[in-house]
Amino acid sequence: MRTICIAILAASSLSAQVSYQRLLDAEREPGNWMTYSGSYRSQRHSKLEQINSDNVARLQLKWAFQMKTLETVETTPLVVDGIMYLTRPPNDVFALDAGNGRPYWNYRRSLPERINVCCGQVNRGLAMLGDRLFMGTVDAHLVALDRKTGNVLWDVVVADYTKGYSVTAAPLAVKNEVIVGISGGEYGIRGFLDAYDAASGKRLWRFYTVPGPGEPGHETWSGESWKTGGAPTWVTGSFDPKLNLIYWGTGNAAPDWNGEVRLGDNLYSSSVIALDADTGKLKWYFQFSPHDTHDWDAVQIPVLVDAQFRGRERQLMYWGNRNAFFYVLDRETGQFLMGKSFVTQTWAERIDEKGRPVRRPNSDPSREGTLISPGPEGGTNWYSPSYSPLTRLFYLSVWDFASKFYSGEAPYQPGAHFFGSVPARIRDDPGSGAVKAIDPLTGEVRWKFPLYSMPQAGILSTAGNLVFGGTDEGQFFALDAASGKELWLANTGGVIAAGPVSYLSKGKQFLSIAAGSAIFTFGLE
Amino acid sequence: MILAWVRVWLVILLLHLTADGIARAQDDECAGERLFRLHCAECHGLDGQGGRGPDLTRGVFRHGSTDQALYQTISQGVTGTQMPATSLSDRQLMQIVKHVRGMAGSARVAISGDAAAGGKLFTGKGGCAKCHMVRGDGGRLGPDLTYIGSLRAPTNLRVSILRPDEEIDPAYWVVEAVDKDGKIYSGIRLNEDTYSIQVLDVNEDLHSLAKKDLQTLTVDKKKSRMPAYTGVFTAAELDDLVAYLYSLQRNARSLP
Numbered sequence: 001m002r003t004i005c006i007a008i009l010a011a012s013s014l015s016a017q018v019s020y021q022r023l024l025d026a027e028r029e030p031g032n033w034m035t036y037s038g039s040y041r042s043q044r045h046s047k048l049e050q051i052n053s054d055n056v057a058r059l060q061l062k063w064a065f066q067m068k069t070l071e072t073v074e075t076t077p078l079v080v081d082g083i084m085y086l087t088r089p090p091n092d093v094f095a096l097d098a099g100n101g102r103p104y105w106n107y108r109r110s111l112p113e114r115i116n117v118c119c120g121q122v123n124r125g126l127a128m129l130g131d132r133l134f135m136g137t138v139d140a141h142l143v144a145l146d147r148k149t150g151n152v153l154w155d156v157v158v159a160d161y162t163k164g165y166s167v168t169a170a171p172l173a174v175k176n177e178v179i180v181g182i183s184g185g186e187y188g189i190r191g192f193l194d195a196y197d198a199a200s201g202k203r204l205w206r207f208y209t210v211p212g213p214g215e216p217g218h219e220t221w222s223g224e225s226w227k228t229g230g231a232p233t234w235v236t237g238s239f240d241p242k243l244n245l246i247y248w249g250t251g252n253a254a255p256d257w258n259g260e261v262r263l264g265d266n267l268y269s270s271s272v273i274a275l276d277a278d279t280g281k282l283k284w285y286f287q288f289s290p291h292d293t294h295d296w297d298a299v300q301i302p303v304l305v306d307a308q309f310r311g312r313e314r315q316l317m318y319w320g321n322r323n324a325f326f327y328v329l330d331r332e333t334g335q336f337l338m339g340k341s342f343v344t345q346t347w348a349e350r351i352d353e354k355g356r357p358v359r360r361p362n363s364d365p366s367r368e369g370t371l372i373s374p375g376p377e378g379g380t381n382w383y384s385p386s387y388s389p390l391t392r393l394f395y396l397s398v399w400d401f402a403s404k405f406y407s408g409e410a411p412y413q414p415g416a417h418f419f420g421s422v423p424a425r426i427r428d429d430p431g432s433g434a435v436k437a438i439d440p441l442t443g444e445v446r447w448k449f450p451l452y453s454m455p456q457a458g459i460l461s462t463a464g465n466l467v468f469g470g471t472d473e474g475q476f477f478a479l480d481a482a483s484g485k486e487l488w489l490a491n492t493g494g495v496i497a498a499g500p501v502s503y504l505s506k507g508k509q510f511l512s513i514a515a516g517s518a519i520f521t522f523g524l525e
Numbered sequence: 526m527i528l529a530w531v532r533v534w535l536v537i538l539l540l541h542l543t544a545d546g547i548a549r550a551q552d553d554e555c556a557g558e559r560l561f562r563l564h565c566a567e568c569h570g571l572d573g574q575g576g577r578g579p580d581l582t583r584g585v586f587r588h589g590s591t592d593q594a595l596y597q598t599i600s601q602g603v604t605g606t607q608m609p610a611t612s613l614s615d616r617q618l619m620q621i622v623k624h625v626r627g628m629a630g631s632a633r634v635a636i637s638g639d640a641a642a643g644g645k646l647f648t649g650k651g652g653c654a655k656c657h658m659v660r661g662d663g664g665r666l667g668p669d670l671t672y673i674g675s676l677r678a679p680t681n682l683r684v685s686i687l688r689p690d691e692e693i694d695p696a697y698w699v700v701e702a703v704d705k706d707g708k709i710y711s712g713i714r715l716n717e718d719t720y721s722i723q724v725l726d727v728n729e730d731l732h733s734l735a736k737k738d739l740q741t742l743t744v745d746k747k748k749s750r751m752p753a754y755t756g757v758f759t760a761a762e763l764d765d766l767v768a769y770l771y772s773l774q775r776n777a778r779s780l781p
Binding site for chain 1: 559562563564566567570571601602604606607609610611612613693695717718719720746747
């Protein structure tokens with residue numbers, strides 16, 4: 001008996017806490033996947049190379065974990081020291097043996113009957129710090145769980161879910177803080193980004209993405225429109241420890257398709273905001289789509305890269321935006337450096353030298369309908385891109401299509417949809433999708449892997465010269481990172497609307513992806 | 526639950542029995558349409574013909590077709606789908622229910638024409654049964670018309686006969702594929718993705734074709750396999766045929 005106890009102690013001591021230092025050095029631990037995007041730089045790149053372009057054809061299913069849910073699974077699992085932590089929508093959590101998919105524990109959350117979410121009761125994942133896991137919930141709470149038991153350590157209210165607020169994004173743990181974005185742009189919420197004390201759950205700061213009276217930017221909202229201005233923060237951002245800045249994308253202004261009731265640029269909607277990590281104070285912002293009327297949220301992942309740009313070593317931010325443009329910004333200052341379209345777009349003549357789009361006339365929604373590319377779901381959407389420091393390419397799931405945008409009235413009612421009409425797809429011209437590899441220094445598309453329908457899958461690049469992506473029909477594939485040639489394919493049979501991750505279990509590399517209502521994990525035989 | 530239904534019926538009664546009932550009914554119709562556009566059209570389409578959400582014009586609803594069931598569905602949402610719960614008032618919910626009922630074409634209209642004679646044209650002169658099935662008899666290359674009278678209004682049926690290209694269901698897009706051996710597959714496109722396409726060919730055989738094995742693949746989304754019947758029927762015959770199709774009703778008692 002004693003020997004067994006010692007063996008168990010030894011095994012459990014292998015798994016250490018996730019200290020802030022480990023999160024800072026996440027890229028030095030490629031065997032673990034410790035944040036939503038893999039590291040604070042959010043490159044969603046794995047340095048593992050056991051699985052590579054030479055042997056990927058032999059990749060096979062190792063285990064699957066059935067979720068028993070009817071909601072879309074958008075989760076990115078975390079994997080730390082051989083244990084996978086993942087969410088099942090709406091807001092259940094599982095801890096699994098990352099080597100065989102067998103559960104250690106689960107947490108099941110009871111939710112109120114009426115939840116106001118625009119697009120399904122989804123959840124994109126967890127954050128981890130110390131021995132704690134953090135999850136935002138569709139009833140707009142933030143919950144801290146013990147990573148070894150799933151016990152609730154604290155549970156705090158972020159906002160009033162009956163007014164349309166919810167949390168669907170994975171939080172981001174930085175220092176002693178848990179940064180949480182809010183969802184609910186389609187319900188006329190007033191967006192914000194919050195930081196909570198990881199130990200107590202106490203709110204440390206809140207930054208409103210729609211400035212109130214007396215604050216700079218308030219003048220960019222006509223009348224009382226700021227009160228229902230939207231600009232939610234529904235996808236996880238990034239962090240630069242040297243600059244001490246948190247970068248986070250913001251959603252479109254509300255109501256989506258009627259800009260007449262909210263004249264002005266509508267700051268800080270459809271923007272990236274750079275906030276001081278300790279105070280939540282705004283350091284800079286860059287607005288991709290001023291006064292957006294097309295539902296083009298800018299909640300994409302801020303991908304942080306240090307590289308030479310036009311002859312100068314710079315701290316850069318790459319951004320594949322829903323408005324169909326790929327941007328390069330200086331992440332120290334927010335200065336615009338480049339903007340180039342990566343799919344068909346018919347709304348902007350060009351991007352000017354300050355980064356502001358020069359709109360084509362008559363590109364706004366109208367009563368009779370205005371045909372514009374891209375459609376409301378955008379040239380890309382919330383799905384994670386990937387940057388490979390080896391190929392120096394930026395990989396992105398894209399959509400190429402048009403829609404007719406209509407404008408209409410938008411009476412506000414708390415907790416009810418706040419759209420201002422609705423766009424219509426073109427029935428016999430549904431468009432198509434692709435994975436594209438963009439040279440971030442020029443904006444040129446280096447290669448394109450065409451897809452029949454429009455993908456919702458995130459991308460993972462690896463040091464094995466591979467790029468992993470997926471389709472709406474459930475195909476999970478590996479491409480040659482340099483050429484885009486398909487090297488491996490598996491059919492999971494369910495929609496892929498999540499990002500892939502890679503990790504080590506007992507020294508062996510695995511790849512996991514949520515598809516349909518399950519997690520599939522692949523490895524070499 | 527019972528209390529909730531009583532409340533729904535009280536709302537319905539109020540809508541119909543108040544002194545200014547008629548004016549309010551008209552107001553409700555407009556309000557229903559407005560509310561539908563605001564809250565439902567993003568997924569169900571402006572005219573209810575579907576998009577991210579199901580087509581609502583067919584008059585049959587998976588989660589129940591009674592007023593109470595529709596009220597319940599709109600108010601509570603549907604678990605496991607993208608259909609959310611709403612915070613609209615009872616009155617607003619009933620206005621939407623009424624509008625959805627209208628879109629479904631559940632109101633019957635009187636038409637001229639002899640349905641029995643139309644039935645003969647359907648299988649005879651028109652040759653419609655070659656491609657359309659009615660209660661198990663007929664072909665498979667066009668939509669099954671067993672309940673078409675519950676799904677479509679007479680004017681819509683008339684247009685479909687005379688100008689079938691005006692509205693083609695994507696499930697009937699015309700496909701022609703040629704494989705590496707030169708074998709041709711012509712038919713309708715049942716399904717498609719990046720890697721393969723599923724076809725019902727003109728002989729009503731099913732094929733699943735890998736795209737990498739095809740020389741050419743064309744999908745015609747604009748031209749229906751169905752010929753336009755302009756000039757084929759006399760005006761009286763056309764009335765008969767429409768009357769026949771309109772008579773193909775789903776029995777209310779057999780609703781799922």
